[in-house]
Amino acid sequence: MSQSDLPIVIIGAGPVGLAAAAHALARGMNPLIFEAGGQAGESISQWGHVSMFSPWEYNVDKEAAKLLAATGWQAPDSDTYPTGRELLDHYLLPLAELPVIKERLHLNSRVTAVTKVGADVQKTKGRESAAFLVRVKGPKGEQDIQARAVIDASGTYETPNWMGASGIPALGELNAKAHIAYGLPDVSGSARDRYLGRRVLVVGGGHSAFNALQDLVQLPGTQVSWAIRGHSLDKILGGGANDKLAERGSLGLRIRALLEQGKISLHQDISISQVDTTEQGLVVHSHGQPLPEVDEIIVATGFRPNLQLLGELRLAIDPATQSSVQLAPLIDPNEHSCGTVRPHGIDELSHPDAGIFIVGMKSYGRAPTFLMITGYEQVRSVIAGLAGDWDAARRVELELPETGVCSLQFETQEETSSCCAPMTPAQASCCTPASRT
Structure with a gap:
């Protein structure tokens, strides 16, 4: 079997992982999706009670919507704000149940390692032509799957940051x-x-x-x-009424009011x-x-990527953000205090081992801000590149809302100097739910 006949393995059946599958199917590719949980969107089910601050229009992938629409699915009102549970019930789970997705989706199947066939991370000879080897632990035990490409959309929810300020557990944290x-x-x-x-x-x-x-x-x-x-509470609480994502701005305003009412003691x-x-x-x-x-x-100090399963691959990982080296300067929170991030795709997500891509929330490493629609744009570009359509892969098809946090009311703050540069179309510091870091 030639590499071109091998499947594309997708790790994770969250919104971005299933969007990658939808785009792959649209281009005649064969995706295999492995989900560690018992359902698609397992991590979302853990914050299903939370209202998202991005409306439906930013939470539905276009290619996935085409698959659903062919079955008579009606898209939710684009201006309303779903909870995590509603995102599952009205979008992700119906998508996972489509026969063309379901037959390729393997639940309770955790990817434990990704490497190259016959080559550990040190071996160079023959590496470029070797297929990927994906080890999966599922209901029937372990198996190895060969793949032409691997898209890691496994997210970061299982690996939250510690309370300790130095990046490790505070003394006594584990005991408590x-x-x-x-x-x-x-x-x-x-x-x-x-x-x-x-x-x-x-x-x-x-x-x-x-x-x-x-x-x-x-x-x-x-x-x-x-x-x-x-x-700086102004920096933390965000753009308020100036935020193009109204629910996100309102959330910051509500916290400010609770502080002023003395209902929260601030340290x-x-x-x-x-x-x-x-x-x-x-x-x-x-x-x-x-x-x-x-x-x-x-x-609630954010999340970090688990890169251990990719340890036998040659990755270009930024030592600070733990994102890809080319993406890191665009998302570094030390420089982009309010999300001055331009659109990006396959070029910024590529690594020395061609064909491995970390997408979605995990692609941002430890950088704290991410919008779901950014992940959809990532996989659209990646799949287009894998199909050889480089014009589409490098074409920007993403327009994000501005955060509003850089308004004039904060100009006196030293932290916002880089934030108040000219806006780009993708200037938004948005997590997926209103609750994600």
Whole structure:
């Protein structure tokens, strides 16, 4: 079998992974999708209670919509804002059930390694012509699949960042894990009893933290504290009414109002080095000083990519962002404080081993901002390139909303100097749900 006859392996059946499959099918390719969870969009199901701050028009891939429309599917109102659960029920799960997708989708099948046939990462001779070898652990045990290309759309939700400011667990963090939640607990639903009437500290300065905060203050008797690294609330809370994604702007405005009403106790310039478990509660230490005791901690400090499964491939990974080297300068949060990111595709996502692509949320590494439609543009470009259609692969077909966070009200802040440069069409610092970092 020649390499051109081999399938394209897609890791992850989230929105971006299934979009990649739809684009591959449209170009006559054979995608195989491996999903570690028991359903498509398994990670989304864990934050299904969260409202997204991007409306439906930014959450549906065009090629996937064509497949669905052929079955009589009706697209949701483009101006409404879905929850994660609605995204699953009204888009992703119907897409996964289409026969042309379902027959290629393997659930409960975790990709544990990707390498080259007969070549570890050190071997050069014959490497370029060797097919990819993908090891999958599924219901029937392990198997090796050969592929002409591999698209890693596995996301980052399974690997949240630690609470410790140095990138590793704070001293005592692992010992306190019974009282620490990472990511997006359903504070108003399944996790309500855990936080009701308790003292709760939320750590993190993004939309994950915002959602937790606004839900916690609704619980009777719950005392809510918030710890952030920086000093600038204007930068953290975003563009408000100037944000082209209205729900995202409104979320920041709601948090500002709760702070002004005294419903949230704010701790700024926090750098957590230690957490002690005492009889009075958990005590977090910052700069050698203790914060008031709490009963529970929600760590909403973002996510990081798991690159271990690609360890036998030759990748060009930026040491800071952990994204591809060519993408890193476009998304580095040290330089792009409000998402001055231009459209990008196959060229920025390529690696020394041709044919391996990290897309979607995982493509941004540790950079905290990502819009789902960006992932759709990524896979459109990648699949076009794999099909040999380089005009389409390098053509920009993406227009993103501006964040509004660079408005004149923030010009006096030192942090926004790079942010207030001339806008590009893709200037948006947007996570997928309103709650993603």
